[in-house]
Amino acid sequence: MRRWMMAALCLCLGADASGQNGRVLFEGGTVFTVAGEGAGEIERGHVLVRGGVIEAVGEGDAPEELREGATVVDCSGKTLMPGMVDTHSHLGGIGGADGTGPIQPGVRVMDSINVRSSGFRRALAGGLTTLNIMPGSGHLSSGRTIYVKLRFFPETETQPAGPRTIRDVFILGDDRRPMGGLKMANGTNSIRDSAGFPGTRAKSAFLVREQFIKAQEYAAKWDAWNAKAEEGDDPGAPPARDLHLETFVDAMNGDIVVHHHTHRHDDIITVLRLAEEFGFRVVLHHVSEAWKVADEIASFEGVPGPDGEPWGAPCSVILVDSPGGKLEAIDLIYETGGVLEKAGARVAMHTDDWITDSRLFNRMAALAVRAGMSREAAIRSLTIEGARMLDLADRVGSLEAGKDADLVVMSGDPLSVYTKIEQTWVEGVKVFDRSDPEDLFYAQGGYGAGQDIDPYFCCYDHLMKGGAQ
Amino acid sequence: MRLLTAFAALFVSSAATPQDADLLVYGEVVYTMEGGELNAIEDGVVYIEDGVIQAVGPADGTQIPKKAMETRRAAVVVPGLIDPRSTAGLTGIYNQPQDQDIIETSKPIQPELRALDAYNGRDELVGFLRAKGVTTLHTGHAAGEAMSGQLFVVKTREGSVGESVLVETSAVSATLAPSALNSGGKGPGTRAKLAMILRDELIDAQEYKAKVDAWQAKKDAFDAHTPAEGESEPDESAPKDPGDPPSRNLRLEALASVLSGDVPLLVTANRAQDIDTALRLADEFGFTLWLDSGAEAYLVAEELRAAGVPVFLHPTMARPWGDMQNMSWTTAGRLADAGLTVMTQSGYEGYVPKVRVVLFEAAIAAVNGWGFERALAGLTITPARVLGIDDRVGSIEIGKDGDLALYDGDPFEYTTRCVGTVIEGVVVSDGE
Numbered sequence: 001m002r003r004w005m006m007a008a009l010c011l012c013l014g015a016d017a018s019g020q021n022g023r024v025l026f027e028g029g030t031v032f033t034v035a036g037e038g039a040g041e042i043e044r045g046h047v048l049v050r051g052g053v054i055e056a057v058g059e060g061d062a063p064e065e066l067r068e069g070a071t072v073v074d075c076s077g078k079t080l081m082p083g084m085v086d087t088h089s090h091l092g093g094i095g096g097a098d099g100t101g102p103i104q105p106g107v108r109v110m111d112s113i114n115v116r117s118s119g120f121r122r123a124l125a126g127g128l129t130t131l132n133i134m135p136g137s138g139h140l141s142s143g144r145t146i147y148v149k150l151r152f153f154p155e156t157e158t159q160p161a162g163p164r165t166i167r168d169v170f171i172l173g174d175d176r177r178p179m180g181g182l183k184m185a186n187g188t189n190s191i192r193d194s195a196g197f198p199g200t201r202a203k204s205a206f207l208v209r210e211q212f213i214k215a216q217e218y219a220a221k222w223d224a225w226n227a228k229a230e231e232g233d234d235p236g237a238p239p240a241r242d243l244h245l246e247t248f249v250d251a252m253n254g255d256i257v258v259h260h261h262t263h264r265h266d267d268i269i270t271v272l273r274l275a276e277e278f279g280f281r282v283v284l285h286h287v288s289e290a291w292k293v294a295d296e297i298a299s300f301e302g303v304p305g306p307d308g309e310p311w312g313a314p315c316s317v318i319l320v321d322s323p324g325g326k327l328e329a330i331d332l333i334y335e336t337g338g339v340l341e342k343a344g345a346r347v348a349m350h351t352d353d354w355i356t357d358s359r360l361f362n363r364m365a366a367l368a369v370r371a372g373m374s375r376e377a378a379i380r381s382l383t384i385e386g387a388r389m390l391d392l393a394d395r396v397g398s399l400e401a402g403k404d405a406d407l408v409v410m411s412g413d414p415l416s417v418y419t420k421i422e423q424t425w426v427e428g429v430k431v432f433d434r435s436d437p438e439d440l441f442y443a444q445g446g447y448g449a450g451q452d453i454d455p456y457f458c459c460y461d462h463l464m465k466g467g468a469q
Numbered sequence: 470m471r472l473l474t475a476f477a478a479l480f481v482s483s484a485a486t487p488q489d490a491d492l493l494v495y496g497e498v499v500y501t502m503e504g505g506e507l508n509a510i511e512d513g514v515v516y517i518e519d520g521v522i523q524a525v526g527p528a529d530g531t532q533i534p535k536k537a538m539e540t541r542r543a544a545v546v547v548p549g550l551i552d553p554r555s556t557a558g559l560t561g562i563y564n565q566p567q568d569q570d571i572i573e574t575s576k577p578i579q580p581e582l583r584a585l586d587a588y589n590g591r592d593e594l595v596g597f598l599r600a601k602g603v604t605t606l607h608t609g610h611a612a613g614e615a616m617s618g619q620l621f622v623v624k625t626r627e628g629s630v631g632e633s634v635l636v637e638t639s640a641v642s643a644t645l646a647p648s649a650l651n652s653g654g655k656g657p658g659t660r661a662k663l664a665m666i667l668r669d670e671l672i673d674a675q676e677y678k679a680k681v682d683a684w685q686a687k688k689d690a691f692d693a694h695t696p697a698e699g700e701s702e703p704d705e706s707a708p709k710d711p712g713d714p715p716s717r718n719l720r721l722e723a724l725a726s727v728l729s730g731d732v733p734l735l736v737t738a739n740r741a742q743d744i745d746t747a748l749r750l751a752d753e754f755g756f757t758l759w760l761d762s763g764a765e766a767y768l769v770a771e772e773l774r775a776a777g778v779p780v781f782l783h784p785t786m787a788r789p790w791g792d793m794q795n796m797s798w799t800t801a802g803r804l805a806d807a808g809l810t811v812m813t814q815s816g817y818e819g820y821v822p823k824v825r826v827v828l829f830e831a832a833i834a835a836v837n838g839w840g841f842e843r844a845l846a847g848l849t850i851t852p853a854r855v856l857g858i859d860d861r862v863g864s865i866e867i868g869k870d871g872d873l874a875l876y877d878g879d880p881f882e883y884t885t886r887c888v889g890t891v892i893e894g895v896v897v898s899d900g901e
Binding site: 320321322323324327329334357360363367369370371416417418446447449450 | 562564593768793794795796797798821833881882
């Protein structure tokens with residue numbers, strides 16, 4: 001059933017792939033460029049795309065010279081916004097660290113992902129184009145995350161449609177290596193009655209500090225060996241590599257961002273204390289109680305970011321429909337986004353899929369608006385703010401010339417329940433089209449559309465039985 | 470924040486004296502839902518006296534007594550929302566053993582457990598739902614054991630159950646789904662075995678019921694018999710005193726009321742094959758079947774319609790995995806199109822969100838083919854009729870309970886806020 005559908009689907013997508021080489025012009029609709037400070041709303045604008053990159057964005061219709069040979073996507077009465085960026089997803093049947101220990105930063109989630117998981121089709125239906133896929137919950141550090149672009153290839157004579165391997169969705173950094181961050185957690189998430197795991201918050205912080213200090217010593221050893229080698233001396237055998245410590249060193253060097261699960265106000269402050277001590281760049285994830293310490297978060301400077309400005313303590317917020325379900329989310333409120341915005345903190349949203357559904361990512365921002373966040377900040381929280389948290393703000397998250405041509409065409413207001421996501425484009429290729437019955441199938445669900453591989457969390461059974469999480 | 474909520478609650482309950490159960494509510498639009506239709510009244514008014522609706526109509530032209538009383542205004546006024554299948558009040562916010570009463574895992578079959586005896590009307594999640602406009606819950610034991618217990622119907626006002634109860638035993642919850650296999654109560658290991666133990670139990674109940682009915686018939690005959698005048702010899706044919714009744718068995722008693730049709734069996738099933746098993750059992754034992762969850766109900770809509778089974782559809786935003794992996798956002802609309810009675814529900818959740826908001830679940834179904842009117846009916850008059858409480862709640866009509874939900878816009882819109890919840894004329898929440 002599923003194989004047949006995939007085959008049928010790629011026939012349609014194949015026909016749409018013209019945008020890859022030619023020009024595609026989106027015009028006639030409201031455009032949220034999300035460039036600059038606000039949401040960059042243009043009442044009637046156009047976006048011209050060529051070779052997977054945005055060539056021009058402007059008001060009104062495109063000038064004649066740009067229209068030449070372009071395939072026009074009529075967006076009259078519709079809304080155009082950047083492909084959405086999800087800073088925290090568990091799609092792809094992921095698995096990270098296992099139950100053997102609380103700190104396993106060397107484990108890479110990229111080694112566990114099934115790129116054919118139906119969840120990715122739902123993410124495209126939700127207008128998501130860039131994801132930070134994280135290893136699962138329940139550890140102080142459960143491993144390296146991976147930043148992916150939801151590319152979707154047409155069928156060929158020898159290959160079915162879609163991404164074929166994890167390599168097809170990598171986002172490569174300047175060093176040509178796949179980009180990603182490091183997942184960490186504190187609070188009750190990683191406290192458990194199991195050998196080696198912490199039983200208290202103080203023990204959690206101690207275990208993490210102990211490993212970071214080991215990583216400092218490990219880095220010093222390597223620095224000394226490298227210095228010797230550079231000076232032309234015989235440095236002897238290199239120090240033994242340690243994948244876990246190596247990852248912590250990457251974080252302390254600022255090469256990767258720490259994505260830190262943290263809910264309770266005191267846990268949030270603990271994260272900031274550790275970030276200060278070890279100089280890593282951090283994104284605070286979930287932050288159910290950030291509203292209690294919004295000023296502390298907003299005024300935190302931290303180490304310099306890639307642009308030389310203080311990295312700060314950006315927050316990636318999740319709103320679930322009700323508070324509770326676990327002790328650290330008792331005081332979760334819809335107001336968090338708005339309170340952080342007013343305090344001056346940076347705010348993105350995330351699905352935490354499967355916690356919330358990727359098809360409804362825009363709904364979360366709308367719930368934040370329901371409780372006081374500005375519409376502009378809400379639209380930014382779905383796009384550019386997340387891009388910045390993944391070091392991708394120069395490539396995705398806004399509609400600006402030179403950036404990746406990742407766009408979403410919607411039927412109306414991005415924050416309305418009545419709005420449908422009609423098209424999703426990644427790097428100039430249409431990867432979701434609601435008018436295509438097979439895409440609609442994944443957008444709505446139905447027989448064969450569901451999750452084919454469940455994510456692995458070490459504490460998963462425990463969670464679903466409603467235990468003391 | 471929670472302190473504030475507690476404070477507000479104190480304030481509200483102190484106002485809940487009978488003479489305060491008079492209220493005047495103006496709405497830019499009032500949807501009465503009478504007869505299952507919106508019946509939109511522009512610039513409408515609802516007048517509640519002593520907790521009961523006394524007038525509803527256009528503000529201009531509706532007779533309202535001239536006296537001082539509390540007045541509320543809102544953009545949209547609808548009947549207080551009914552959550553057709555919930556675990557609120559049994560699924561505490563903390564998710565710690567001491568506040569989790571949705572499932573008893575000591576045995577697979579325990580229909581004798583009453584939700585009434587577990588419900589905590591002061592749980593914060595009940596308050597959370599109240600602040601979203603939910604005034605009535607059909608709540609109780611979750612799926613997850615072959616027969617997990619009873620449900621009941623209760624108003625969401627804060628406090629002990631008491632006068633808030635509308636129906637003491639509204640349904641018995643049974644499960645024909647993988648969650649009942651190898652469950653905490655050492656449930657059966659396969660689907661076939663699960664069906665067998667349910668049949669076994671229902672057959673026990675048939676025998677128990679036959680025994681009780683036979684005794685009752687004898688007792689009735691004995692009580693009805695009066696010896697003829699002047700007869701001195703004992704009449705051999707006269708009914709005998711049947712003696713003590715058979716000893717009571719609460720488990721079989723609960724099932725006997727299912728078999729007699731007094732209490733429906735709310736069967737959780739998602740796969741089409743499991744739904745079919747539920748229909749087969751209903752045929753065999755003649756009980757009233759209500760389908761719970763029903764992720765694949767669209768595959769057997771015709772069979773469900775023919776059997777007259779109402780569907781308490783899973784939360785629209787449930788996760789599409791396990792035996793729900795084939796669920797669709799369009800199911801409510803498709804079932805309604807096929808002529809079925811359908812309602813969305815908030816369901817049961819072991820983790821987060823610990824309770825779902827049935828209004829939100831209905832909204833997603835509404836915009837995926839169910840439509841505004843049918844979705845709003847699914848939150849009000851439809852469950853009221855199915856649950857047999859439509860003489861009290863479910864629509865804004867004279868003589869019904871003064872239960873209202875007030876919104877500052879389209880109730881289904883993401884950014885709309887609830888601005889007031891009224892139970893029997895008392896403002897029990899100022900909303901969000």
